[in-house]
Amino acid sequence: KQEVTQIPAALSVPEGENLVLNCSFTDSAIYNLQWFRQDPGKGLTSLLLIQSSQREQTSGRLNASLDKSSGRSTLYIAASQPGDSATYLCAVSRDSNYQLIWGAGTKLIIKP
């Protein structure tokens, strides 16, 4: 059974710092891994999608890496800003049933 874990559950850092959020999964038979952010009252926004054959994806100040063999992904946020405050979730898509399995999320607070 696929399980997705995100550590830490919460993180508070001063503005301007670079930071890393972690996601691990137990079954390497994934089709892709996705990172989302969730703002209160605004649903989820897709940030980055990494196919299982890829090692990383970049979008602006965000960089996500994938090490399928070790069951790990990281989301790197450069030069953090208060607007980056949100809950960040990762999800993996299983090869077998095309469903997203979600982590519990990391609540990120960027202090001005």
Added chain:
Amino acid sequence: KAGVTQTPRYLIKTRGQQVTLSCSPISGHRSVSWYQQTPGQGLQFLFEYFSETQRNKGNFPGRFSGRQFSNSRSEMNVSTLELGDSALYLCASSQLLRSALGEQFFGPGTRLTVL
């Protein structure tokens, strides 16, 4: 282009009642997926529809059902509500037959409270 809309945004029901939630996907998207989000269980996949057909189903009891109309709008229904059904229900739209294989666009959710 308008985003995904969900109605109503907030709903309060009592145990034993039934509820219907609505989701309108992005214009041109034919896939709609539904998710339940609770503090205890996190986000869980409910079901997925493409061109009016249920293509995928999560591990939820039969009290949870859905449908999709010819204009791609979707509804989900929960019958005989239980306290544990209190949650944020999110819908997502996609252009793909299998939405989990690509980018999905989420609505703001419907917050259901069961008393």
